[in-house]
Amino acid sequence: MADTLTVTDNRTGKTYELPITDGTVRATDLRKIRTGADDFGLTTYDPAFLNTASCRSAITYIDGDQGILEYRGYPIEQLGEQSNFLEVAYLLWFGHLPSQAEYDAWARTITLHTMPHENIKKFMEGFRYDAHPMGVFLSTVGALSTFYPEAKQIGDAELRRIQAIRLIAKVPSIAAYAFRHLKGQPFVYPDNDLSYTGNFLSMLFKMTELKYQPHPVLERALDVLFILHADHEQNCSTSAMRGIGSSQVDPFSALAGAAAALYGPLHGGANEAVLKMLAEIGSVQHVPAFIKKVKAGDGKLMGFGHRVYKSYDPRAKMVKKTADMVFDVTGRNPLTDIALELERIALEDDYFISRKLYPNVDFYSGLIYQAMGFPMEMFTVLFAIPRTAGWISQWEEMLRDPEQKISRPRQVYTGAPRRDYVAIANR
Ligand code: SDX
Secondary structure (H helix, E strand, C coil), X not given: CCCEEEEEECCCCEXXXXXXXXXXXXXXXXXXXXXXXXXXXXXXXXXXXXXXXXXXXXXXXXXXXXXXXXXXXXXXXXXXXXXXXXXXXXXXXXXXXXXHHHHHHHHHHHHCCCCXXXXXXXXXXXXXXXXXXXXXXXXXXXXXXXXXHHHHCCCCHHHHHHHHHXXXXXXHHHHHHHHHHHHCCCXXXXXXXXXXXXXXXXXXXXXXXXXXXXXXXXXXXXXXXXXXXXXXXXXXHHHHHHHHHCCCCCHHHHHHHHHHHHCCCCXXXXXXXXXXXXXXXXXXXXXXXXXXXXXXXXXXXXXXXXXXXXXXXXXXXXXXXXHHHHHHHHCCXXXXXXXXXXXXXXXXXXXXXXXXXXXXXXXXXXXXXXXXXXXXXXXXXXXXXXXXXXXXXXXXXXXHCCCCCCCCCCCCCCCCCCCCCCCHHHC
16 A cells, blocks of 8 residues: 555545655645646645644654653653753753763853843843743843844854753743842852752752752752653644744744743643642632532633643653652642542543543642742743753754745635725715
8 A cells, every 4th residue: 555645626526646754744735636727726724733743853752642752762751760951951952862071061061151141130120029930031031132142143053052052051040030039039140069950949049048058859859840841842832932933033032932832821831820720729628619610611620631642641640759759858738639639530530531631741740849939920930941941952953954944824814805995984
């Protein structure tokens, strides 16, 4: 049997052979299916891209039915157990695991780029005292494009690599500055003696002590959470990164757009929405009534469901395990019992089972962040930090892809037919 699709256009009786490649038909091949010389030809219609591959990518592989997630072929479970976030960021960007020398050089370079331009502090001080940290984060990342004009030369591979390093290195500093601004506390400069997550914790929580000592369990827990959030193939925010980047704008501006997409409650904002939902439920006794509301179509069970995973999100399992590590240090988050009861009931209820709704990466992560002392407004920022490594690696792959050009979908026009302008006096 040939790898082709034979289609007959019943409007004309004509038959066409379309090649099948990697389980796809090329949308532009449909253009030859026309009813006449002046017919543009068939296009595909796929709102929200439910069934459209936008690119070829070698970075992340997901099997939603099997609950599989791999970065460059390595299972997320093994990376979460044995790797660290900086090594995973290296893997995403370069496509292979580093040697010890490569890793040391990479970690050193990242460390030496953690300090933002001093003017960023002035920029930050312009925000309201209660500015949402995600709004501060995405604005400041976009503003970085004005500090590095050479980033516009996106055709220069070495300059692209330097901007990638700057972004991976500086997003924790920007996030920490946004947090300290929200708390009304002085900014803390990076401490180059500490690890990536240890330094982040220092910039967040250092007070009057001369040197901040991160708790090793919390430092490692954050590192595992960063690994789990680093990339996830063509999700909403990564598609935004690729789409904006396809216009050949600098990576800081593109990443600001990606962060804006992640800000939404259906995407990265879900971990904040989960905590609000758990607080609204208030007690385990109220869970059945809440589930009843959701089943009646009144609101969603935030932290549940996924466009790709139609089984348990493999990251959610690891987040749940990390929660136990953190709670041993911080004490158990009282909202955990409500979350566990929600999961128990939902996994038995046909409404959720029939829709293949399982906990996703956001369902438990907020509980950990809250136990670690982060306010809910910081949760999506904590997602954006590690996802920066995924966004920038996907951006690099897009720019290297000879098939990629400026992203510009078509539409089905449903508006008014052609009509003449009517002067206002005659309307
Ligand atoms: C992330 O794409 C990624 O990779 C994203 C992410 C990443 O790493 O980048 O994994 C991170 O964004 C995780 C998802 C976080 N969002 C949430 O937890 C918000 C709650 N979840 C939903 O909004 C929803 O499940 C989505 C947005 C995640 C997926 O939506 P889809 O694929 O468009 O599914 P759908 O909305 O068409 O739902 C199918 C059915 C519908 O019911 P019917 O209309 O068929 O009766 O399931 C229902 C939905 O109403 N449904 C839910 C539900 N999610 C879907 N019902 C109750 N609670 C939910 N959470």
